[in-house]
Amino acid sequence: METPPLDVPIILASLLMLGVLVSSAYLWIRQVQKPQDLLQPVDGVAAWPIGWVNFGVLICAMIIAVFVAQQIGFLLLIGPNHDTPLDLTPWLAVASVVMLQGPMIGIFWLARRFYPGHFSGSLSSRQHTFSKSFKVALPLFIMLLPLVWLSSMLWSGVLSILRALGLVEAFEPQPLITLFQAGGELLPILLLVAMAVIVAPIVEEIIFRGCIYRFLKSQMTLLPAQMLSGAFFALLHGNLMSFLPLVVVGILLARVYEKSGSIGVAIWFHAFFNAFSLSMLFITGMSDAIPK
Secondary structure (H helix, E strand, O other), X not given: OOOOOOOHHHHHHHHHHHHHHHHHHHHHHXXXXXXXXXXXXXXXOOOOOOHHHHHHHHHHHHHHHHHHHHHHHHHHHHOOOOOOOOOOOHHHHHHHHHHHHHHHHHXXXXXXXXXXXXXXXXXXXXXXXXXXXXXXXXXXXXXXXXXXXXXXXXXXXXXXHHHHOOOOOOOOOOHHHHHHHHOOOHHHHHHHHHHHHHHHHHHHHHHHHHHHHHHHHHHOOHHHHHHHHHHHHHHHHOOHHHHHHHHHHHHHHHHHHHHHOOHXXXXXXXXXXXXXXXXXXXXXXXXXHOOO
């Protein structure tokens, strides 16, 4: 009887996950023994009491800017007479990310530049250096990542039950995930990786934690503000399959931001999460490519 070949990518993925679990358990034990070991207590980040009108104007301006940028961008890319749905290609995905992230951070910069009385102010109560933010965020990411895995397993179970009851239909994973798994032209794939690991963490942390969370904090207590900002964060990604895990990620990012007092720590945490997720997609994609 012929022995089946070892699935090296799956073994590697399993070892990585085991390493994270063991490291997370160690960090949790150390945290219990020395509660201030990973995060020195701070007063938190400052709330952003700009009022509902100014906040609504800022969010509406971002939505309009994204809509206009996408309309102009797709008009330039595909032309005015293209009626059939387009397949998502790596280059189209790059353009889509730019037309989403660019207008949001552009409106935020313009608001702070021209209306400093309403929208200025530091995003951090503690100014960490680049390397210090990295050192604070990395153990926190390792410690908290299993909570995201747990929420993902629970959410998958809930969705399976709902599908069995006929309450929801089967659905596809996020298009970008499918695109990464399929591979393709190297340059746009590398650009997408750079955007996922560098651009998206910076833009999304500034908008969702630096703006939305701090504003919600000015209107309600901490936990509801963290949960609501996490829900908004998950809704932006527009995929039911990953909704609850992304809510949990959003809540954890808000808590990391609050406890560290630094937007830089939240950005690093977000970058670690995206980089690890892409690495696992790449590894499992290698497994799928191996002849069984």
